[in-house]
Amino acid sequence: MTDDTTTAEAPEVDQDEVERDEADIAGDYIEGLLDICDLDGDIEIEERGGRVYLSVTDDGEGLRVLSKPETVTALQELTRIAVQAETGEFSRLILDVGGSRxxxxxxxxxxxxxxxxxxxxxxxxxxxxxxxxxxxxxxxxxxxxxxxxxxxxxxxxxxxxxxxx
Missing domain, CATH: 3.30.1370.50 (R3H-like domain)
Structure with a gap:
């Protein structure tokens, strides 16, 4: 006698894909914030030790107002919340604005x-x-x-x- 029932398996999650998603979502969020503030900035994204790092830089002094430690911490938390809202996963990303880190x-x-x-x-x-x-x-x-x-x-x-x- 054969059993014709099948078991639905959960799709495997590719950790690299999750990290790219986290990075893309965070990058888009920060880019949107810069647009709202009418600030220019270059966003660099890298992964180190399983953690996403976003660096926002510019050639002038435009990011000075956003690079204060308390402001960077607040922006980092907002970005983490945006990532979590989109992915359903806790984010441990690190944000650096204007070399503040x-x-x-x-x-x-x-x-x-x-x-x-x-x-x-x-x-x-x-x-x-x-x-x-x-x-x-x-x-x-x-x-x-x-x-x-x-x-x-x-x-x-x-x-x-x-x-x-």
Missing amino acids: DARASELQRLVDTAIERVEGGSSSAALPPMSSYERKLVHDLVAEKGFHSESEGEGRDRHTVVTR
Whole structure:
């Protein structure tokens, strides 16, 4: 006796296709925002470690108003929401406007260097100001590169990194 019933299989999802979709949706969203603001900008999209990175650059000073850290964070969250609304999937994309991420990475490096100096100078620990999870991850990496230890402490907006030996 043969069983003629068939089982419907869910279609396989190609992760590269999902990432392209995420990148395309995010790029279109940012392009629309730039149009609304009447700003020119070049959008570069790349994938690093399973995460989509969008960089918006221009030749002049037009993006200066959008490149403030709080503004970039807000735009990133809006872009993530737009991607999630379209794909139904949580987005972990990272947005950089006018080189703001590089500037913030340099600032974080200075904060880490100062914290390590305090620990080397005899403090048992050095707490950094509250920051986003992305920034805390960068700090943890910078601290580890210097041979020190760090942990995140606190909740919500007060979550910060503490550096120890």
